[in-house]
Amino acid sequence: MTEKVPMGRYWDEELETAPWLDVQAWQAARLVDFVAALPGRCSLYREELDSVRVLTSRPGSLSFLADLPFTVKDDLRRSQEDAAPGSPFGRHQGVPLNRIVQAVSSSGTTGDPTYFALTARDLDVWRHTVAGVFHTAGVRSDDVVAHLVALPMVAGGLPYADAYRHLGATLAWLGGFPSERILRSLPRLQTSALMATASFLTYLVDHCADIVGFQAKDLGLRKLIGGGEPGLAEPEIREKILQGFGVDHLREVMGLGDVLACMWGECDEGSGMHFCAQRTVAVELVDPETGVQLPWEEGARGEAVYTTFTREATPTLRFRSADHVVVTGMGCACGRTSPKIRCVGRTDDMLIYKAMNVFPTAIREVVISRFSDVVEPTIRIWKERAEQVRFDNPIPLEVEARPELEPGGYPAVARRIEAELRTQLQVRADVAVMTPGALPRTSYKTPLVYVREQER
Ligand SMILES: [Zn+2]
Secondary structure: OOOOOOOOOOOOHHHHHOOHHHHHHHHHHHHHHHHHHHHHHOHHHHHHOOOOOOOOOOOOOHHHHHHOOOEOHHHHHHHHHOOOOOOOOOOOOOOOHHHEEEEEEOOOOOOOOOEEEEEHHHHHHHHHHHHHHHHHOOOOOOOEEEEOOOOOOEOOOHHHHHHHHHHOOEEEEOEOEOHHHHHHHHHHOOOOEEEEOHHHHHHHHHHHHHHHOOOHHHHOOOEEEEOOOOOOOOHHHHHHHHHHHOOOEEEEEEEEOOOEEEEEEEOOOOOOEEEOOOOOEEEEEEOOOOOOEEOOOOOOEEEEEEEEOOOOOOOOOOEEEEEEEEEEEOOOOOOOOOOEEEEEEEHHHOEEEOOEEEOHHHHHHHHHHHHOOOEEEEEEEEEOOOOOOEEOOOEEEEEEEOOOOOHHHHHHHHHHHHHHHHHHHOOOEEEEEEOOOOOOOOOOOOOOEEEHHHHO
């Protein structure tokens, strides 16, 4: 299925511009066959779908999925632990080994890594779909793209590299070299586009000059693509990166190794990421607590759930991504019809103060949207133990003063932040304002939550 690379505005005009309900009906017709075949292909789904009635008519929407079971990360992990000889990817491996051409690893940031597999056809689908996401985010065939991921086996490694080349862009795989060599190579290769985490882009704005003696804006980049963590949703962080690099092109992308390396990409409107995997993945929005399907409409919040209805090697049915998203728009000036979203956080990151759920990113958002004149856009929340989720006492929170703020003013700023968090999020925090430079900066993903027992 090596498809021709489109040259126009859209990558897949038919499905990108058809009404969203029509796209879902188009997917539903294919999903029925996928679901019907699953028990015969994967023993994991044979058990799970045992009691499910087989549909005989063609549904016109994805609502029939609501009757089917979810798959969660632990299901896949257990499926892999029970792997039989010849099926290293677990009981959801859907084809024999002689058809599998690549193993992909999860990053392993939330426990043991899991592995996924691709057949030659899956590989074509990934390459073409991920290239389409980058196309939506503005990467073109005349770009030289710096690829900074150092691990080929993760979803953002070789699969992204394949997609850049499929798009016709020039792949400059610099990941793995020391920072100084990477930064010196960017202008030398006339690199025009760079993809990195929001943390790394912010880190470069602050530290490029320390490493190579010139500023981030002198690297010569024109397009920045951010991914891998929430952060670019916040205007203060976007603005800092745009100004620091002297560019006007900053787009966000998002994917998930278990499903497809990259599925969401931000268009020129810059107001959220469009779903770009219409031809191969169905996405539902569900209430994270009840699992009930929610309608795609502006302002809706929920967890993204994915079904990979063309996947051969390791298919997933209603996979709970744990990514909480907010729909920022339906319909768009760019002509694409798929929902636009921002990711607000992951289930694993959620904290509970009394009975209120709160994401660390929401706390950061309040701090930087109201107090960026006096504190830096970085926070540190302390947990006592790694597994702590509930807080019965105010949440310990450190923020970092900007150099202009006199130390005598720290306590007053701390009390104002506490009051604002109480008003905006109904949570109590115990805020400490720290001196400039006191909070750690890391170059890949900057954690917002730290664990005291690990730091001792
Ligand atoms: Zn758009």
